Amino acid sequence: MAKVRRQNLPPALFQHLLDRVQSRKIPAAQLELLARWLDTEPDVPEGAWYKRFSGMTVCGEGELIKTFLLPGHSAKGERVS
Numbered sequence: 334m335a336k337v338r339r340q341n342l343p344p345a346l347f348q349h350l351l352d353r354v355q356s357r358k359i360p361a362a363q364l365e366l367l368a369r370w371l372d373t374e375p376d377v378p379e380g381a382w383y384k385r386f387s388g389m390t391v392c393g394e395g396e397l398i399k400t401f402l403l404p405g406h407s408a409k410g411e412r413v414s
Contacts, residue, residue: 334376334377334378334379335376335377335378335379335395335396336374336375336376336377336396337371337374337375337377337393337396337397337398338396338397339371342397346397346399349399349400350398350400350401353400353401354401357389357401357402357403359388359389359401360388362388363386363387363388363389366386366387367386367389367391370384370386375413375414376413377393377395377396377413378395378410378411378413379395380394380395380410380411381393381394381409381410381411382394382410382411382412382413383402383408383409383410383411383412383413384412384413384414385408385412387404388403388404389401389402389403389404390402390403390404390406390408392408392409392410393410394410
């Protein structure tokens, strides 16, 4: 199992995540829920995974968050709690 990396993200990935937050109009409240979840230092699989929140789904692979999806979008990988 891996821990989600919160620092030293590849610059292109960080920009991609910012772009997704803006283009998909992810509410600040959802990002706050994400931050609280990350504060728990959750274990995530080495491969593809996703975490559902009430207003978005976070998709990752190993230690990296890869994108944000809106409700109703299909996520791939192992669901984490």
